Amino acid sequence: MVTRASSCLRRAAEGGRAKIVRYGRFLANENVTLEALLAGWGEQTAVAAAGRHVLAIQDTSEINFRTKPERRRGLGEIGKGTGHGLLLHAMAAVDAESDACLGLVAGKIWTRQGRVTVPHDKRPLEQKESERWISTAYRAKQVLSAAAMVTVIDDREGDIFAKWASVSAANFHLLTRSMHDRVLADGASMYATAAGWPIVDAATIDVVARADRPARRAKLVLRLGRVTLKRPQNASADLPRTVELALIEVAEVDAPAGVEPLQWYLLTTHEVSDVASAWRIVNWYKRRWIIEQLFRLIKTQGLQLEDSRIETADRLLKLTAITAKAAVMILQLVQARDGRSAEPASNAFNEAQIKLLAALATKYEGRTKLQSNPHRPQSMAWASWIIARLGGWDGYPRTKPGPITMRHGLQYFLGVASAWETLKDVRIN
Template sequence: MLCTRSVCLRRMAQGDWAAYMAYWRFVNNPQVTIDRLIEGWSRQTATVVAGRHVLAIQDTSEVKFQTRKGRRRGLGEVGKGNARGVLLHAMLAVDADSGACLGLTGGKVWTRRGKVKVPHDQRELADKESARWVTTAEQACDVLAAARMITVVNDREGEFFAHWALTPGDNVHLLTRAMHDHALADGSTLYQAVERARFCDKAMIDLPQRMDRRARQAQLSLRFGTAELKRPARPGVKGLPERVEVSFVEVVELYPPKGAEAVHWLLLTTHSIAKASDAWQIVSWYKQRWIIEQLFRSLKTQGLQIEDSQLESAQALIKLVAIATKAACIVIQLVQARNGGQQLPIECAFTPEEMKALAAINKTMKGRTKLQENPHPSETLAWAAWIIAKLGGWTGYASHRPPGPITFHNGMNRFQILVAGRALQTV
């Protein structure tokens, strides 16, 4: 997938019928389970998190596939209308200080099996799709056990009382954008508590580009405080604590540019906030959530084109999405590493045999001047990214346009051919 920038089995096989059949058998083999594939997501991540404060960022994306009446491919409904596909819930580990993507920690890929007749509020958490926010956080705690601190970061869909009650621990915090006007222990509501707080600071922040927004700066006004969330009076939460204390941070863009949607974030967290600088730190950590949107874009239209797959069965498509998610994560790591700002170990993305091949290739790339040599420490991800980018057609000069995802896909294509050639020499 990395080499061909595609999930099409025929394109990946590049005319080799035996390779095509091997790929097809793999995704259709019942012994290849989605649970084991997702378990493999985090194998390399666990090796690089020791001593770090890790942002464990999770979100869900709909992966839609073309179907028609009589050929639904076993896929359930997603989104609005008659769309069919699978749902991907993924969690990325990101260094809280540098923003470096450390890898995947866990998640879930599934397709819906008809409509649930029992109303949402009457079901236990384990019987709801929303349980994925809690179970994925539990997976992260195991994978990130060596981390100094973990902050689980959600978007609004993952903001519900059971998550607040079950996820936080000794070195595990929760940070999410508010979804509900929770009832509070003092008889008021969350929104009322926020309104009672005064705006106390202002700052200019950079907003990254998104599909619905250009990159721009925004002047935000800030206020913060604390609140005690009261346990809801509904089935499924009776065994949880009666109240959970959280801090809130609200940032509002009072004067947005003409035609632009104003920024308004109400963030809740279990981190304590004593002063304005603490609150701005919470905002900074939440801003890192955009990296998981990059993951989903790399998986879809701006990368691997996962939604173009023509595989016939839902189970094969679910497995293909899981494999492609890992590939998309590696591309993000390479793009981030190109500048060498965060020296991650090469084991984040490459196997021992690939590392040997990279070392051999690097020796052939030395130019006549220092500017044409790999400037990064050996056996770091930045060192490997420089080599892959050169294989993909990048000039190597810092003054030229930096390599992007397509360059890395092309470089990985050439690299894997060279790795295969080295393997043949030992046969």
């Protein structure tokens, strides 16, 4: 997939129809299960995470396969029922100090089978789609068991009382943006309680432009304190009546007219005792954008998963699991391009590929210091520099190679690596 820059079988297959058929049979094989593919996500990540503080960032993305009523392929509704496809829930491991993506941890991929008629609050947790936020966090405990500390980070959908009450443990923390105003143990409103706390600090940040808002400078104020959540009425009686957490409010003041001000209520099991620790928590939460970047690489900016024409939903589920793993490779190289990452190249390449990278590097080293690879040999940054050169980057530090350049470089490099392996087989035979 990475070599051909696509998850579409007709584009990715190298060798004609025979290879397409073989890969199709692989996806159709009953012994190739979605569960096994998902379990494989965390194998390399578990090794890379050892001894680190890992931010385990999870989120869900809709994969929209454009299809007609007569050719649904077994795909269920997504969004508000206007499209058909599947849902990808993934957790990525990120080093808390360097922001380096260490790989995928765990997740879930599914397609909906019709509409559920039982109201959401009448169903047990195990019958709700929101269960994925809890089960994926539990899986992270196993995969990241060698980490020094883990902080699971969710957006608002992960704000579930059962998760707060059951998942956290020593050195295994939770950090989530609040979805709604909660009732506290004393009957008070959580948001109103936070509003009564004093402002303890302020900061000014640059807000990037989006389709629905222009770029601007935003002044933020910070409040922090402890809250005790009351168990909701529809929660299981087996859960504790209350859960105590730290709450951090980050709110924009003096926002421009017509612009919705920024406001985050962040709940966490971490101890937040002062301003410095509060801003540290805020900065960890901001790392959520990394998994959004991964989803873009899976879809529009990378492997174009939504263009796949595979004919059945069960095969599309497996293809999605494979595509997510491939997209991580591109993300790791993009992150390493500036040299700040100390990750080894072995996080993405095998031993033979690293040797080939070293051989190719001599061809692309320039005559001047500016066009020489400045990074430690066999590091991810070193590999990223070589791949970017293969993708068309001129090597001068005034510009930085982006995802498309990295994709092109990988396409070229892995094509060369594949040809080299083929030639070795020919010589041996």
